[in-house]
Amino acid sequence: MFYRETGQYKTSYEADSSIFPILQDRIGIALMLIVAFVVIPLAGNDFFLSSIMIPFLIFALAAIGLNILTGYTGQISLGTGAFMGVGAYACYKLTTYFPDVNIVLLILCSGFFSAFIGMLFGLPSLRIKGFYLIVTTLAAQFFLEWAFIRVGWLYNYNDSGAIEVPERTGFGLVLTGPSATPTTRYMVVLCLVVAMTWVASNLIRGRIGRSWMMIRDMDIAAELMGVRPLYAKLSAFAVSSFYTGVAGAMMVFFWLGAAEVESFDVNESFSILFMVILGGLGSLMGSFMGAAFIWILPVLLRLIPESFGIDISVATLEHINFMIVGALIIFFLIVEPHGLARLWKIAKEKLRTWPFPYA
Amino acid sequence: MSQEIKPGEVLLELEDVSLSFGGVRAIKNVGFNIKRGEIRAIIGPNGAGKTSMLNVINGFYHPQEGTITYKGVHRKNMRPYVAATQGIARTFQNVALFKGMSTLDNIMSGRTLKMHRNFLWQMLYYGPARREEMQHRERVEHVIDFLEIAHIRRTPVGRLPYGLQKRVELARALAMEPELLLLDEPMAGMNLEEKEDMSRYILEVNDEFGMTIALIEHDISVVMDLSDRIVVLDHGEKIADGTPAEVSADQDVIDAYLGVAH
Numbered sequence: 001m002f003y004r005e006t007g008q009y010k011t012s013y014e015a016d017s018s019i020f021p022i023l024q025d026r027i028g029i030a031l032m033l034i035v036a037f038v039v040i041p042l043a044g045n046d047f048f049l050s051s052i053m054i055p056f057l058i059f060a061l062a063a064i065g066l067n068i069l070t071g072y073t074g075q076i077s078l079g080t081g082a083f084m085g086v087g088a089y090a091c092y093k094l095t096t097y098f099p100d101v102n103i104v105l106l107i108l109c110s111g112f113f114s115a116f117i118g119m120l121f122g123l124p125s126l127r128i129k130g131f132y133l134i135v136t137t138l139a140a141q142f143f144l145e146w147a148f149i150r151v152g153w154l155y156n157y158n159d160s161g162a163i164e165v166p167e168r169t170g171f172g173l174v175l176t177g178p179s180a181t182p183t184t185r186y187m188v189v190l191c192l193v194v195a196m197t198w199v200a201s202n203l204i205r206g207r208i209g210r211s212w213m214m215i216r217d218m219d220i221a222a223e224l225m226g227v228r229p230l231y232a233k234l235s236a237f238a239v240s241s242f243y244t245g246v247a248g249a250m251m252v253f254f255w256l257g258a259a260e261v262e263s264f265d266v267n268e269s270f271s272i273l274f275m276v277i278l279g280g281l282g283s284l285m286g287s288f289m290g291a292a293f294i295w296i297l298p299v300l301l302r303l304i305p306e307s308f309g310i311d312i313s314v315a316t317l318e319h320i321n322f323m324i325v326g327a328l329i330i331f332f333l334i335v336e337p338h339g340l341a342r343l344w345k346i347a348k349e350k351l352r353t354w355p356f357p358y359a
Numbered sequence: 360m361s362q363e364i365k366p367g368e369v370l371l372e373l374e375d376v377s378l379s380f381g382g383v384r385a386i387k388n389v390g391f392n393i394k395r396g397e398i399r400a401i402i403g404p405n406g407a408g409k410t411s412m413l414n415v416i417n418g419f420y421h422p423q424e425g426t427i428t429y430k431g432v433h434r435k436n437m438r439p440y441v442a443a444t445q446g447i448a449r450t451f452q453n454v455a456l457f458k459g460m461s462t463l464d465n466i467m468s469g470r471t472l473k474m475h476r477n478f479l480w481q482m483l484y485y486g487p488a489r490r491e492e493m494q495h496r497e498r499v500e501h502v503i504d505f506l507e508i509a510h511i512r513r514t515p516v517g518r519l520p521y522g523l524q525k526r527v528e529l530a531r532a533l534a535m536e537p538e539l540l541l542l543d544e545p546m547a548g549m550n551l552e553e554k555e556d557m558s559r560y561i562l563e564v565n566d567e568f569g570m571t572i573a574l575i576e577h578d579i580s581v582v583m584d585l586s587d588r589i590v591v592l593d594h595g596e597k598i599a600d601g602t603p604a605e606v607s608a609d610q611d612v613i614d615a616y617l618g619v620a621h
Contacts, residue, residue: 012493013493013496013497013500014489014493017492017493017496199482202481202482202483202484202488203481203482205484206476206481206484206488206492207470207471207474207476207481207492208478208481210460210464210467210468210471211468211471213457213459213460213464214457214460214468214471216457216459217456217457217458217459217460218455218456218457218458220419220439220455221451221455221456221457222457222468223438223439223440223443224417224439224440224442224443224448224449225443225448225468225469225471225472225531225535226440226443226444226471226472226535227440227471228440235478282459
């Protein structure tokens with residue numbers, strides 16, 4: 001009843017093509033940003049910030065990256081984990097060589113390395129499609145995993161074979177390492193994720209985003225309208241890998257603190273892909289929803305028995321968790337194969353006309 | 360480079376074009392021309408090679424023999440992308456819209472080649488990229504008005520009925536502001552009313568914008584009414600070429616359509 005566009009007239013094309021054309025949506029997003037930027041840092045405890053919010057945001061960014069490639073350009077990839085790894089290792093090397101440079105800048109720079117590698121492994125997409133492309137991206141995954149283990153230079157020849165995040169400062173604060181507070185890390189992650197989401201939405205609604213979607217929906221017609229498949233596909237691979245690379249670097253530097261090759265294995269690729277599919281292909285909002293579903297839901301499920309005072313062993317809890325999340329994934333995909341974002345959209349459309357849907 | 364072609368002069372000239380797929384010869388030594396400003400129909404029974412002909416013109420197929428001259432320039436084998444940059448647009452026999460996008464985005468996609476803001480501006484959106492986007496939006500809205508599809512502006516095209524999809528596809532091609540518009544069965548599967556609407560649009564496009572149109576259509580009465588000149592293909596060969604009156608009096612054409620006793 002309160003979600004109505006009645007009386008909201010658009011008098012310019014600018015207003016008509018804004019991301020949130022309805023006033024109530026704008027209020028909603030503003031409230032969410034206020035909660036994210038003000039309420040959560042003030043009210044959230046360390047556990048909530050560093051074990052729920054930070055990984056959630058990082059996974060959401062990785063999901064946006066994969067969504068650009070899979071949801072918007074229609075090129076399926078199973079190399080997400082490895083591309084995250086490229087970002088992480090690149091950032092580690094960069095900060096080894098340039099310890100005094102602001103780490104946020106280095107994280108963004110490491111995205112370019114990942115973008116380059118992504119483009120390289122995206123080259124086969126010009127010739128092959130669908131399942132066959134999955135196999136080539138899987139090759140990228142395994143090759144890069146191999147490189148992360150075998151090329152000692154990448155982890156500075158540590159005995160452990162892991163990359164450990166050194167303490168780095170920026171903006172007058174300790175940003176990474178053990179002494180960085182969760183609130184600082186959360187705020188940095190949040191700023192980066194919000195800014196990059198905004199940039200992604202800009203790309204998507206413009207010419208470049210349209211050319212990606214044209215390639216996805218009908219590549220023959222796209223070429224006829226003047227889209228060069230080479231440019232469109234490779235730019236999608238580059239942008240997508242940039243996002244996943246930055247997400248990977250943030251994952252190590254702002255969340256895990258140390259990482260080995262296992263953090264970037266094919267399971268990581270799968271879980272990001274699940275986030276994208278479950279959240280909604282071709283939807284930025286869906287990327288956040290999918291990340292929330294795959295990451296936050298299990299954490300909450302783990303907390304429920306505790307809060308009721310039921311004593312279950314950790315292993316049992318983990319198994320129950322898998323079963324519930326698995327069942328929910330199936331349930332949601334049966335209800336709406338286009339993901340949570342589509343469910344959300346349908347709900348909003350219903351709400352627009354409620355309680356008189358035929359009026 | 361390409362010269363300016365005035366109305367009535369030859370825009371596209373095909374000479375002795377042959378196209379084969381393995382052992383199948385789809386087009387055999389066909390030659391005809393399209394003059395600027397005319398409506399040129401290509402007709403013929405099923406499998407005559409009409410669609411292959413369009414595919415040759417806009418670069419999907421590369422003929423093994425023959426020459427194509429477009430705007431006075433002899434043309435090498437080219438990619439469809441290059442054909443698009445030279446002002447050739449087309450619609451497809453079985454609608455080839457971008458199913459996941461709205462009507463508006465589909466038509467905006469026709470403006471792709473005319474938009475030039477680079478990646479960095481696109482990232483920022485606000486500023487030059489948005490100004491450019493809005494200029495093109497205005498052009499697109501003219502096309503939307505012209506084809507009377509304002510009410511479905513926001514609808515994903517996958518949800519539209521067939522007749523409207525055909526119209527959106529025409530809109531997308533018109534948004535490219537092409538010099539040569541290729542229409543592959545624009546009226547297939549339409550009812551009488553929709554056909555009349557579509558005919559009206561085609562005539563208006565030709566009249567008002569002076570757009571050159573090459574059209575494939577099965578409905579002979581429509582073709583006779585619309586087109587200035589008709590080329591008739593049968594089994595990959597040209598059997599007639601001329602005005603509607605000449606073509607309809609041609610014995611070969613009548614045989615091809617009605618069949619003859621062998």
